[in-house]
Amino acid sequence: MMSSLFLYFVSYLVFQQIQFVFGGGGGWNNGSFRIKLIHRDSIESPLYPGNLTLEERFSRLHQQAKAHEMQMVWAKEAAADAKTQKRRLQTNTTIGTDQIQAQVLFNGYYYLASVGIGTFDNQLGYMPYWLMIDTGSNLIWTQCEDCDPCFEQDEPFYPFKTSKTFTHIRCGDYPGCGPPDDCGTYYGTEVCTFYEGYVDGQVTKGPLAKDRFTLQSSLPEQKTEAVTDLVFGCGMAQENFYFENVEINQIAGIIGLGLGPRSLVRQLGERVQNRFSHCLQPWYHGKVPSTDLVFGSDAVFHDGQQVFTLPLINHPLYYYLKLEDISIFGEKLRQTFPPEASSFDIRQDGSGGCLIDIGSPFTSIQSPIFEHVLFPMAAYFSRYELYDKNPDFYYCFKKKPEGNLPFPSMTLHFANGVDFEIGPNELIMDLNEYFCIAIRPQLDPTAPTITIGNSWQANYRFVYDLNANTVSFAKENCDHFGQ
Known part of the structure; x- marks a missing residue:
């Protein structure tokens, strides 16, 4: 099957x-x-x-x-x-x-x-x-x-x-x-x-x-x-x-x-003008999200937004970005990766790289980086009992009736000092009786090292400018898409 x-x-x-x-x-x-x-x-x-x-x-x-x-x-x-x-x-x-x-x-x-x-x-x-x-x-x-x-x-x-x-x-x-x-x-x-x-x-x-x-x-x-x-x-x-x-x-x-x-x-x-933008609503709390995909002169940011711009890596099919590191709890993780997996760059055979993709619901990361990214969060939730009835995610934990630890966030560090924050509600999938770390392992060695799925892009506006070969982003409340 x-x-x-x-x-x-x-x-x-x-x-x-x-x-x-x-x-x-x-x-x-x-x-x-x-x-x-x-x-x-x-x-x-x-x-x-x-x-x-x-x-x-x-x-x-x-x-x-x-x-x-x-x-x-x-x-x-x-x-x-x-x-x-x-x-x-x-x-x-x-x-x-x-x-x-x-x-x-x-x-x-x-x-x-x-x-x-x-x-x-x-x-x-x-x-x-x-x-x-x-x-x-x-x-x-x-x-x-x-x-x-x-x-x-x-x-x-x-x-x-x-x-x-x-x-x-x-x-x-x-x-x-x-x-x-x-x-x-x-x-x-x-x-x-x-x-x-x-x-x-x-x-x-x-x-x-x-x-x-x-x-x-x-x-x-x-x-x-x-x-x-x-x-x-x-x-x-x-x-x-x-x-x-x-x-x-x-x-x-x-x-x-x-x-x-x-x-x-x-x-x-x-x-x-070879440009388009989107602002994706979040998946959590049972919402079924909608958004506008905006083409042309209206694909812009609102006044007052803090905008960050990244160059797109040339590719004939997909949108790749220059990722340099990942941090959780304020600690950068790349130094913990094994030497053979210490880069997020696209390899000579076309594998690897950091892909941003609205077509995939969840983010995936190749092994062994996947394990090194999940380990700090697994240690943080170590006092929780593992929930093994959800086959879809690697780490899920049963909630405690007396209360739970606050969910962590994650930061992706891109080229030129640009940081992209993944909030707790995007990083952790909160279900009724348990919660899961919403990252999937990527087992195919020919795939991108990390694919940033649409759930991590929620509540950000992205503007793709194919003439300038850039993607820009800014935080935005995407519950009011199209406004």
Whole structure:
């Protein structure tokens, strides 16, 4: 059942269902817009599962974190050796019975965006679809008519032949598309093609194309904004995509929000000044958090905030930072690390480094640094009885009826003397009868040394400026997101 952790639809999708919200009626005119992110477990979500206990909610998040980490490692390896990975996928596109069962078990972790594609003479003027949101991939794609094989979906496969704004991309007319590996013949024309594979053998392929995408607003006036000539994949063959036992599948494809040139973020580009920001609400106290993902000129800090800025380390897929040390109880820990694990830098083979990621719920740290980070906290809580009924975290402790010690905080020390504090409510997961140190061990030696998950980013505003290649942050009460 370990393969259940690697399933694509569980794996590295960003943690919210989204609607596109354009502020102030300006849309592209003022170079900004907002995406309202709604967690699938929120009562606002059409996927609302009903009331969940804290244990159920955190267990679901933990399984998502495992799968997300595996998919990101796999995607990084695939990017490093794309041709080898493509050949491997072409000869290994089957999925075992245990994987299908696990897909049913864990398929609750996908998130959706409502978008319109194309230009038609129907009442809407476009074809409406639900697409999944993926922070780690770099392509937008949907199933198209004439696909074979396909997975079942509620809406008709995209009728690209009758869209007034659909155009194929001829071979050689798009960066990164050239013969023979990235071209193919569809409907008598040699065009650019795509081939996307995922860790458990899911595959989609077909021609690359351009079309008009209409982004839906949740504002009362139901404003929409259109993006013309958006590059996307017209999926003509989808294999091994399985869904949980639902009467009607509404998923039609993927929106990639990674750093590659075909992702939504990169294609919006200078139209939104290559910048975006978020302010994540905390998970504790049973909340199901929401936030705004803000693009463009509105992706700024408020007056009076103390802002810290860090350079991003160049990477084709993800956001890496220069971490220098970690301290707990005022003591820096790096001096206690063994020599072979004394650096947080990215290694020559691409492993290691400090990754900041909103797609992973929890923070993970590679061994043996993981043990050295947890040891001071385990010693601090040594008078508590271990709670061994939670399989998701390494250290959990039973609460004492007579009262408990205050939870500690942690500080991450970055380059240029910049410190980032993780508060007690983010460092410790406080449940009804017990509490856990909310750090996961990362056992894959090819993974980042530390992945800063979204729970540690709560109550901070982050602004990513891809033109300046920086990320800035400041403390903020994110319960009032979007304000």
